[in-house]
Amino acid sequence: MTIATWNGTVIAESDDIVTVEGNAYFPRESVRDDVLRPSDTHTVCPWKGTASYFTLEVDGQVNRDAAWYYPQPKDAAAEITGRVAFWKGVQVR
Template identity: 90%
Template sequence: MTTATWNGTVIAESDDIVTVEGNAYFPRESVRDDVLRPSSTHTTCPWKGRASYYTLEVDGRVNPDAAWFYPQPKDAAKEITGRVAFWRGVEVS
């Protein structure tokens, strides 16, 4: 089982992980809805497509843009469709 933890709280947990470029992508349904806040941030990867972000909020602490996903990944990255990855201090183990 792979977990994502931030601020001492497990925010995602799954045994169905896809790893791309060293990042663990969790199924969206394995991520707690109550810790995600929409973000207006977007970035573009030449081979994955346009990424969107979530800000995490746990126990009153905020971690801006700490989760990302590709709403419509390019064909080369179709295996991350419907998945979320983390960074900015989120521990994945």
């Protein structure tokens, strides 16, 4: 089981992880909805496509753009469709 935590709180857990470029992508349904806040941030990867972001909010603490996903990944990255990855201090183990 792979678990993502931030500030001591489990925000995602799954045994169905896809690893791309060293990042663990969790199925979206395995991520807690109550800690995700939509973000207007977007970035572009030449081979994966355009990423969208979520801000995490746990116990009043905010971690801006700490989760990302590809709503419509390019064909080369089809395996991460419907998946979310983390950074900015989120511990994945």
